[in-house]
Structures are given as structure tokens and as C-alpha cells.
Amino acid sequence: xxxxxxxxxxxxxxxxxxxxxxxxxxxxxxxxxxxxxxxxxxxxxxxxxxxxxxxxxxxxxxxxxxxxxxxxxxxxxxx
Amino acid sequence: xxxxxxxxxxxxxxxxxxxxxxxxxxxxxxxxxxxxxxxxxxxxxxxxxxxxxxxxxxxxxxxxxxxxxxxxxxxxxxxxxxxxxxxxxxxxxxxxxxxxxxxxxxxxxxxxxxxxxxxxxxxxxxxxxxxxxxxxxxxxxxxxxxxxxxxxxxxxxxxxxxxxxxxxxxxxxxxxxxxxxxxxxxxxxxxxxxxxxxxxxxxxxxxxxxxxxxxxxxxxxxxxxxxxxxxxxxxxxxxxxxxxxxxxxxxxxxxxxxxxxxxxxxxxxxxxxxxxxxxxxxxxxxxxxxxxxxxxxxxxxxxxxxxxxxxxxxxxxxxxxxxxxxxxxxxxxxxxxxxxxxxxxxxxxxxxxxxxxxxxxxxxxxxxxxxxxxxxxxxxxxxxxxxxxxxxxxxxxxxxxxxxxxxxxxxxxxxxxxxxxxxxxxxxxxxxxxxxxxxxxxxxxxxxxxxxxxxxxxxxxxxxxxxxxxxxxxxxxxxxxxxxxxxxxxxxxxxxxxxxxxxxxxxxxxxxxxxxxxxxxxxxxxxxxxxxxxxxxxxxxxxxxxxxxxxxxxxxxxxxxxxxxxxxxxxxxxxxxxxxxxxxxxxxxxxxxxxxxxxxxxxxxxxxxxxxxxxxxxxxxxxxxxxxxxxxxxxxxxxxxxxxxxxxx
Numbered sequence: 037x038x039x040x041x042x043x044x045x046x047x048x049x050x051x052x053x054x055x056x057x058x059x060x061x062x063x064x065x066x067x068x069x070x071x072x073x074x075x076x077x078x079x080x081x082x083x084x085x086x087x088x089x090x091x092x093x094x095x096x097x098x099x100x101x102x103x104x105x106x107x108x109x110x111x112x113x114x115x
Numbered sequence: 116x117x118x119x120x121x122x123x124x125x126x127x128x129x130x131x132x133x134x135x136x137x138x139x140x141x142x143x144x145x146x147x148x149x150x151x152x153x154x155x156x157x158x159x160x161x162x163x164x165x166x167x168x169x170x171x172x173x174x175x176x177x178x179x180x181x182x183x184x185x186x187x188x189x190x191x192x193x194x195x196x197x198x199x200x201x202x203x204x205x206x207x208x209x210x211x212x213x214x215x216x217x218x219x220x221x222x223x224x225x226x227x228x229x230x231x232x233x234x235x236x237x238x239x240x241x242x243x244x245x246x247x248x249x250x251x252x253x254x255x256x257x258x259x260x261x262x263x264x265x266x267x268x269x270x271x272x273x274x275x276x277x278x279x280x281x282x283x284x285x286x287x288x289x290x291x292x293x294x295x296x297x298x299x300x301x302x303x304x305x306x307x308x309x310x311x312x313x314x315x316x317x318x319x320x321x322x323x324x325x326x327x328x329x330x331x332x333x334x335x336x337x338x339x340x341x342x343x344x345x346x347x348x349x350x351x352x353x354x355x356x357x358x359x360x361x362x363x364x365x366x367x368x369x370x371x372x373x374x375x376x377x378x379x380x381x382x383x384x385x386x387x388x389x390x391x392x393x394x395x396x397x398x399x400x401x402x403x404x405x406x407x408x409x410x411x412x413x414x415x416x417x418x419x420x421x422x423x424x425x426x427x428x429x430x431x432x433x434x435x436x437x438x439x440x441x442x443x444x445x446x447x448x449x450x451x452x453x454x455x456x457x458x459x460x461x462x463x464x465x466x467x468x469x470x471x472x473x474x475x476x477x478x479x480x481x482x483x484x485x486x487x488x489x490x491x492x493x494x495x496x497x498x499x500x501x502x503x504x505x506x507x508x509x510x511x512x513x514x515x516x517x518x519x520x521x522x523x524x525x526x527x528x529x530x531x532x533x534x535x536x537x538x539x540x541x542x543x544x545x546x547x548x549x550x551x552x553x554x555x556x557x558x559x560x561x562x563x564x565x566x567x568x569x570x571x572x573x574x575x576x577x578x579x580x581x582x583x584x585x586x587x588x589x590x591x592x593x594x595x596x597x598x599x600x601x602x603x604x605x606x607x608x609x610x611x612x613x614x615x616x617x618x619x620x621x622x623x624x625x626x627x628x629x630x631x632x633x634x635x636x637x638x639x640x641x642x643x644x645x646x647x648x649x650x651x652x653x654x655x656x657x658x659x660x661x662x663x664x665x666x667x668x669x670x671x672x673x674x675x676x677x678x679x680x681x682x683x684x685x686x687x688x689x690x691x692x693x694x695x696x697x698x699x700x701x702x703x704x705x706x707x708x709x710x711x712x713x714x715x716x717x718x719x720x721x722x723x724x725x726x727x728x729x730x731x732x733x734x735x736x737x738x739x740x741x742x743x744x745x746x747x748x749x750x751x752x753x754x755x756x757x758x759x760x761x762x763x764x
Contacts, residue, residue, distance in 0.1 A: 082341035
């Protein structure tokens, strides 16, 4: 089921499906968030925002409204 | 040769810069744009090369105004900043993302060197890079491996400077050109095509043998924990402020004492005259007023550099961002605001890390509302003067409580004004965070020292010359008066007080006070009296308000001169007694709870610091912001002080 990255629970692994067109899209792509990329949600700041995700071995923090722009699928076959 | 140093943030770019140039670096401006330019010199075979440190970016496309300098300098060979060659630092542990920027630079046809850095970290992440294959993909680039933190690779980079290859037109991604700076859809297409190309070759150049490093993750669990995260951050702050307030006082007292003795010595040993006075009363105290802040600034930036270098600072940003955002601020505003409790000048300078323009402006605009250390002498004097040394609720000291209240008032108003500014400052850019959290590292001493040195030097040059200039101007205004008015009044006072039987020393102090009253600055004080009267002040306070524009703590020294007492620099007891005895023409005391509290409130808000204004001008590259800042803080100070006076009297 496709949902936005901001809804994903800590510890879950997802695949990026689509990034919504916006002025931030290029920036998100530059950070390595491209279609087909596997991400793992690591943890969140105390108030639930921002969130930290693992992108290919580096840690990126995103505000929830930035994560809202990213649609992901839960990775059904976690390695 | 003019060489651009480029790379993603957190790739060790500044470590490489420091490694290559050592102390041979200076900060200037990119001509035509408003971004600081760090330039270092490298000497190879008696030839000087200029290494220009560009802001760390993830691509050529800017995400903030400051980053535009990368695009404008590199994508236009007519630019005055266009380099002869480029060195791009590439994080070997994160090839895919780093190759995006590298290949963009490569495709711009600049002679390019790739410094494959952090190979040790890559190994920890079980990633191995195939340099041979990499070279095949970028045949016209020079590739060197380095590990700058461990000091490895300097020779290799320096040797490679003479091996830059002439470009023959080879491109890594030949289909789609680099997009225009404002054409976002084209940038998306270009970025996508580039990542596709990278993905198609990545398996050849990067060998991953599983599994990832989890040390950062474990530490993060504590450092961003809802309870421990904030507790640890609070503890870090306590330690830093302990150093800044308690331990920095030792060198500061030493500096204060040395400059006072130097002034005395000059006054005694040089021939009497205007030049001696200028040096001993204008220039030396002026320089002293600059130097005295160096210990605090150096200590503060020492700690900030360590927090930054270890990677902890980005975790602080992470846990504070959500709290700061409703205020129009950013998680990154925490450091500038906290620094401003020592001194707004380094605080405002450290706001540079905020990439979002609006959030940075708001941070700069409210930072001087945080009570800085120059306000402490003013607060201490006034509290001792009008607040009784009583206990409240049996255990709290009323004077201490008032001091705490003044700090709280400053902090709360900074946050409150931020909310208001959020509505007024308009921007097309949307605020964003998108922050990389680097893995934890041991801080590198050289990097820390260079940061401290750079900040101290910036403060001494930028703020220093203004504090010094104002000290000299104020000295002149206090030394001269129209016509013979000052001299006449001085002579008259001398005769009068000698007749009354005062000692020689006391007479000198009275004469100095009367002369000051009749100097230009005394006249200015009297001129503004009608304006400050509603707040309960007289012209004597007026004089001190004007003089403390150089720096707030000058208020105390001016008061001592006006009330003809020796500034003992410690308890101010003689001054306090004199001020207490001061009466208005109707016989009521000048310093009451109402006027004293009003004055404290005035100092909480007023922008009584020319040096800060100058730094705001330098940081915002326009006079508009410092003028708005002085205006709003002045209005706020006046109104708040006036209301305080009315309510309490």
C-alpha cells in the first residue's frame, strides 16, 4: 500500500515510489531520495517531528511536511 | 592558478582546506555577490595557487541565496569568480549521492580533481571503491585518495595539482545539459537523468559487503531521547555557560586591570596634553573594551566548534527544530541565540549555518534581545541601587530573582518578537530542514583552533574598529565643550570646592563632573532630558545612555564620572551611595524603584551596541536590517521603560 513517508513507523523499511512535484523535489532528490531507493525510518525527535531516516548508510533528518512529499511502499521482503 | 574547492557538506571539505592551507587563509567577499569567500594559498614549486572554499552543496543548483555563488561562479565562464580548475571532495562512504555533484562539475568541462575522502569510514561501512573503474568513467579527471582527518593525502593532492588534465569534451552524462538556475522542472529532469546514469554504473565502482555501521544509531537513541536528549543538552549548556561566565571572568579581570594600569601609566609618563588624554582616555580604554570580550568569544566558539565537529550539534538541531518552528525559527537558531547570552556578535555570526533566509533573518533580528554579558554590570549596579536585599518566600534572594527576571524578560521577548517578525518578513522560499546527520567523530584540534581563530579575528576587526571609533568620538565629545564653557565651569568649581575644604582628590573629581556636565556630551544629555523624563530619568542618566552606545557596560563608568567618584570596578559602593542621595529639584530621590526598574527594562530592550549593528550590517549585507533592528528595539525599550515607570510609581 502506498503511503507518505511521514506515516511510516520507526524501524520500518520502505521503497520510494514517487516524490510530489514541488520546489523541494530537486533538493530531496539531491539528498538521495530517488524512486526505487530503499529507506529505513530510524527514529523521531521527541515531538514526533522531524524524523530521521537511513538513506544508503547515511542519516537524513526531514521535517514531517517534507516527508509528506514522498510516497513510499512498505518493503514486504525485509532483508 | 585559481582553484575552486567544492563538495557535499560533511565530506571533510574544510578539513581538506585546512590541511592544504594551514593558517594561510583569509576571509573575503566574492566580488559581485554577498557571500563570504574563504581563500587559502598553496605554494607548489614556488608557484602560489589560490584555493577558494565554496559553500558545501549537494549539487550545482542552489538551495539558498548563499549557495547561488556555486552556480553563478562555475556555470558561467565569464564570471569573475570562474576558476581555472576544481577540486571536488567526494565522500567515499556515500558515492552515489556525492557523484551527482562531482559529475555535474566534471560535465561543466572544468579541469577537475576528485579527492576520494573518508576511505576509512567507507571501510567501516564495508564499502570498497574501485578507483580504476572510477577513472574509466571520468577519464579526464584526476583521482586521488585521501583521509584528511588523519592528515593523509596532502602530498598526493599537492602533487596532483600539476596533473590537471586539459578537457577534451568528455561528459559523464552527455544527453541533458545542466539546467538554468531558476528552471526547477529542467533541474528535476537533469538530476533524474544523472542519477539514472550513476545507478547504471554504481555496481562497477562500489562494492558493498554488508552490513551497516550502527554506532551512530546507538548513541542517537540516547541523544535524541525525549527525556535524556534534552537533559544532556541542558547539561552541555550548563557546562558551556559555566566556562563563559565563571572561568572567562579570570582573564577578563586581568585584561580590565591591565588596560586600566596602562592608561594610568600613559597618563603619568607622557607629557600632559590633549594627545596623552586621547591615548589614555580614548584609545587605550577603547581597545580594552574590545579585547575584554575575546576570552568569552574564544571559549564559546571553542565549544561550538567541538559540538559541530563531533556531529552532536546536528542532533541538537534535530530535537529543537519542532520547538523553534512555531516561532519562525529553525532548530539551527538555538546556537546563535545561546551564544548571544555571551555576546550577540558571535551569535549573529553563527546564524550563518541557517540555510533558510527567513529563519536566519529572524534569528539575527532577535538575537540582541538575549541579555549579553555587557549588560551584567548595568544590571548589577541598578539592582544594588533600588532592589532591597530581601528574601522572598524564605529562601530566594530578591536581587537574584530580579536578575533572573531580566534574563527571562530578554529571552521571552526574543521569542515573542520572532513570532511577530514571522508575519512581517516575506519570502518566496519555503522553510525547510533536510539536514544530514553526520556520523559521530572525534573533533580535530586543527579544525577547532582555526574556527576559534577565525571568529576572534572577525570580532576584533569588525566589531573592534567600531567600538574603538565610538570610544574615541565619545571621548572627544566628553572632553570638549562649546567655547570656554567647560574650562570656565571647571575653574569655578575648583575654587568653590577648595573653599569648602574638600581634599585635592575630591576636588579633582568634582571638577571632572562639572566639566563633563558642560561638555558636548553633557549638553546632549540635557537636550534629550525632555524625551527621557517620562521614564523617570534625568540628564545625567541621559549622558550615560549616550555613552553606552559604544558598549553597554560603559554606563557604569560614565555614572562614576558624573557622580565624581572613583570607578572601583568592583562593588561600586561609593557610586551607589551618591546615586541614592541624588534628589530632583522637588526634593524626591531620582533613583526610586520605579526609575531604577524602568532603566533596567530599558537596557533589556535597547539596541545599545554599535558593534552589533555593524555586524548585522555585515551579515545581512545591507543597512536596512540593522536600522530596522535599532528602530524596533528602541521603540520597545522606550515603551516598556515608560510603562514600567508609570506602573511602579
